[in-house]
Amino acid sequence: VQLLESGGAWVQPGGSLRLSCAVSGFTLRSYDMYWVRQAPGKGLEWVSGISSSGDSTNYADSVKGRFTVSRDNSKNTLYLQMHSLRAEDTAVYYCAKPCGGSCIDHWGQGTLVTVSP
Amino acid sequence: QSALTQPRSVSASPGQSVTISCTGTSSVFGGYNSVSWFQQHPGNVPKIIIYDVTKRPSGVPDRFSGSKSGNTASLTISGLQAEDEGDYYCCSYAGTYTLIFGGGTKLTVL
Numbered sequence: 001v002q003l004l005e006s007g008g009a010w011v012q013p014g015g016s017l018r019l020s021c022a023v024s025g026f027t028l029r030s031y032d033m034y035w036v037r038q039a040p041g042k043g044l045e046w047v048s049g050i051s052s053s054g055d056s057t058n059y060a061d062s063v064k065g066r067f068t069v070s071r072d073n074s075k076n077t078l079y080l081q082m083h084s085l086r087a088e089d090t091a092v093y094y095c096a097k098p099c100g101g102s103c104i105d106h107w108g109q110g111t112l113v114t115v116s117p
Numbered sequence: 118q119s120a121l122t123q124p125r126s127v128s129a130s131p132g133q134s135v136t137i138s139c140t141g142t143s144s145v146f147g148g149y150n151s152v153s154w155f156q157q158h159p160g161n162v163p164k165i166i167i168y169d170v171t172k173r174p175s176g177v178p179d180r181f182s183g184s185k186s187g188n189t190a191s192l193t194i195s196g197l198q199a200e201d202e203g204d205y206y207c208c209s210y211a212g213t214y215t216l217i218f219g220g221g222t223k224l225t226v227l
Contacts, residue, residue, distance in 0.1 A: 036216070036218075043204075043206060043220050043221035044155070044163065044206050045218060048214075049213070094162065099168065100151070102152060102153040102168065102210040103153050103165060104153070110162065
């Protein structure tokens with residue numbers, strides 16, 4: 001099982017980025033998926049979750065209305081579209097594969113998003 | 118401020134036991150009884166060590182154990198070893214693809 005995030009970069013406040021998470025070693029369409037972030041020196045924060053089919057999503061209040069999670073199961077890829085980025089969005093963003101409930105058995109290596117002037 | 122409250126830090130000597138608490142509300146824990154604990158060493162991704170309150174994934178030593186009473190989940194590490202030093206996070210499933218993480222606890226092995 002591998003999860004490989006990409007798309008992290010430095011961006012100015014108000015900018016946009018799209019993160020991707022390419023997975024292998026398991027059938028993406030069989031799993032709900034999560035995005036979790038970790039600001040420098042801080043704790044883990046759940047960002048978004050998406051159902052296995054992509055029909056249902058949920059977001060942390062801190063990103064609701066600005067971030068959109070999606071997936072292309074045919075491409076084995078998960079996405080996180082981020083708009084109106086703020087300094088407080090600076091973090092390493094992980095995609096994560098759940099193993100039921102709050103159990104996460106595989107994490108990507110993370111991709112760093114830096115929002116600053 | 119996280120909806121799951123953990124002590125910022127705990128410490129103990131090698132060979133001793135340490136317990137990390139994770140306190141929330143009934144709405145945070147919901148009716149799923151799905152609490153996990155993650156260990157994170159500096160520069161590494163989190164690693165699951167307890168799921169479904171008490172279950173250990175294969176490969177995790179039985180020195181790690183989880184429990185829950187009321188609105189407080191706990192992680193106990195017995196026979197503390199130097200490599201146990203790191204950050205520990207509790208996490209609850211709150212329904213509708215939502216996770217709630219605790220603020221994290223830094224474990225220092227003296």
